[in-house]
Amino acid sequence: MASSKDAVVLDVGGLEVRVSNPEKPYFADKGIRKIDVVEYFVAVGEGILFALRDRPTTLERWPGGVFEGARISTRADNTGDAFYQKRVPKNAPPWVPTAHITFPSGRTADEIAPDSVAVVAWCANLGTLTFHPWPVDKTDVESPNxxxxxxxxxxxxxxxxxxxxxxxxxxxxxxxxxxxxxxxxxxxxxxxxxxxxxxxxxxxxxxxxxxxxxxxxxxxxxxxxxxxxxxxxxxxxxxxxxxxxxxxTIASAYSIRPKPHAPVSAPVDWDELPDVSPLDFDVLTMPDRFRTVGDRHAGLADHxxxxxxxxxxxxxxxxxxxxxxxxxxxxYPKMPGEPMRVQPSRAKKPAEG
Incomplete structure (x- = not known):
């Protein structure tokens, strides 16, 4: 790992990933810095890459970290501290692959489709905490798998x-x-x-x-x-x-959720599900679990x-x-066969005879 006063450069699978402002607090209550977030994704790299590989992926970016009062931008209010990024950033290196997808509106976009842990780490440097992959492969974006x-x-x-x-x-x-x-x-x-x-x-x-x-x-x-x-x-x-x-989309396995205790989405076995708590899995504990038990979702590949x-x-x-x-x-635009999109309490009642 090469470093300077303002950045470190990580070798991730033979690709250089520059991490700017590595000491920036991302989850201050847990003492987790930006570099810790990037290194977390590298530590669980095989698992999160399995969840994301070749899937068009929306990035949920928190460039200022998670702090009290932080909120994410929405369609109605784009003044939040975080935002969803659906299109590949213009400054992406040439080794960041994309997938061309079509939104319900008919508009299109090129989204990041990770094919290496380095791509995940590069996204983490942008402040990405949660990855939202489509349920498709980039070779056929119209057919969920x-x-x-x-x-x-x-x-x-x-x-x-x-x-x-x-x-x-x-x-x-x-x-x-x-x-x-x-x-x-x-x-x-x-x-x-x-x-x-x-x-x-x-x-x-x-x-x-x-x-x-x-x-x-x-x-x-x-x-x-x-x-x-x-x-x-x-x-x-x-x-x-x-x-x-x-x-x-929903948060991928191993994604970090933007809450003060830095929880992560954790694959579990059916036998252990009744005994776990969401608080068991966070940025600090998941790397050891991953080294010990591996990826509990690996079996998805066999079916x-x-x-x-x-x-x-x-x-x-x-x-x-x-x-x-x-x-x-x-x-969404009105879809074929869809019933009225009206909240029941606001629907007009038939006139009484």
Whole structure:
């Protein structure tokens, strides 16, 4: 590692990655500096590269670090301290690869598609804490090769409730001849990844997740909800089916979440999931865990499941119960077959006769 007063240069797999302002506090409460963040990603490099390799990836950048009151910019307010970067930065070195993707609006972009740990480290130098990869490979950006089931605790529920639901997800996956790999979200939720054959469109894969979620909700009506509208969810675990819509992503395995204790999204075994806490995994503890147990998601590479039974279930639900598609996110164009995108409490009631 070469260094100067204002920067250090790391050799990462034979490529030079310059880290500017290495002593800059990034998580002051934990004593974590910018250089510690970059070195963390190098330490878990094999794992996070498996999660990101050749996938178009949105960067969640916190160039000022995480501090009290820090917030991320949104479409409505771009004055935040952090931001999402979907297009490759203009100053990217020639060894940073990209993937050409199309947004729901029809606009296009070239996003970073990491192919080396050096690319991840270079992104970390830009202040990237959380990596948001698409569920596609850059060789075919129209066909997802992963299902990502997001168990999202609603107010009144927490991580333990998501953990309670998770084995029921696995049991239902087994009924459809599939297997899932869980991880903590780095917050209160649980994510379950299912590798699938890249043969279907985003719409078809989203329909498969809707069918799966509805069946889980039917079996666990007091614990699980598929209601898009928050006012209807109650104290349940929401299956966020829109995470499988185009340009919707979740934090990758090993990503750092922007919270004072520097938590990370951690792959776990099914057997250990009931006994872990999100607080167990952070920038300081994950490198030792990774050296000890390796990448708990490595098994994803050995499988590729079909989703035909889930698509058949979606059609059956549509025909038997008269329920079809569900609302898309509010910034999406109106989609074919989508119901009214109106909050139930604001929908016009039919006039009484």
């Amino acid at each position: 992963q299902i990502r089931i997001d168990l999202d605790p609603q107010p009144g529920t927490d991580f333990s409730d998501a953990v309670w639901v998770a084995p029921h997800v696995r049991e239902l996956l087994h009924e459809f001849g599939m297997e899932g790999w869980p991880k903590t979200s780095g917050g209160r939720g649980v994510h379950i990844y299912v590798p699938i054959q890249p043969r279907w469109t985003f719409t078809e894969v989203r329909h498969a997740v809707i069918a799966f979620g509805r069946e889980l909700e039917r079996r666990l009506p007091e614990r699980v909800t598929m209601s898009w509208w928050k006012e209807e969810r109650g104290e349940k675990i929401f299956i966020d089916y829109n995470q499988m819509a185009r340009d919707r 590729s499941f079909g989703i035909e039974p889930l698509l058949e279930l979606f059609e059956k639900q549509t025909q038997d119960a008269g329920i079809g598609d569900l609302p898309y996110p509010p910034d």
